[in-house]
Amino acid sequence: xIILDKLYKKSNKSLYIAKIGGLELKKLKEFFxxxxxxxLILASTLFAIAIFTDSMIEIIIGLLYFIIxxxxxxxxxxxxxxxxxxxxxxxxxxxxxxxxxxxxxxxKINKEDISSVxxxxxxxxxFHILIFSGVLIFLFILRWIAMFTSPDKIHEKx
Numbered sequence: 020x021i022i023l024d025k026l027y028k029k030s031n032k033s034l035y036i037a038k039i040g041g042l043e044l045k046k047l048k049e050f051f052x053x054x055x056x057x058x059l060i061l062a063s064t065l066f067a068i069a070i071f072t073d074s075m076i077e078i079i080i081g082l083l084y085f086i087i088x089x090x091x092x093x094x095x096x097x098x099x100x101x102x103x104x105x106x107x108x109x110x111x112x113x114x115x116x117x118x119x120x121x122x123x124x125x126x127k128i129n130k131e132d133i134s135s136v137x138x139x140x141x142x143x144x145x146f147h148i149l150i151f152s153g154v155l156i157f158l159f160i161l162r163w164i165a166m167f168t169s170p171d172k173i174h175e176k177x
Contacts, residue, residue, distance in 0.1 A: 076126050083119040087112050107169060110162045117158060121151040 065082075069075040090112035097105045124147050140146055 076122070080119060080123065083115055083122070087115050087119070090115065105169070107162070107165050110158055110165055114155065114158045114162065117151055117155050121148065121155065124148050124151060
């Protein structure tokens, strides 16, 4: 009887520790499930590094390259899984690529002032900015159309 009582107290204590540990693990899991905190910490860290090293544009361009690679990998993985190409992922990659080129042309390369419409066509860099703006508008319209005409949306309506 004494041995069983000691085992009961011992097992009860370990259950209590497991409950406390489970509570800690549950809070930790909830923290990582809410990705907002992780994104906020990561963005704040990258922003601080960019400010201290005076490399804000280079970090933004690098992150845009990373996002482009993520979109391409998503498109390839979607193709391998479903045996069809989801145009949405490719359009997203092209939008990000066009945004990256737009940022590079506007911030890093362009040293010209745009005072009139003729100034857009007199300098090749300004002309590229105008072309990238048109491409971005076209891609956003294409993305909007792709959202409504995708086979996934058609199957959901049925």
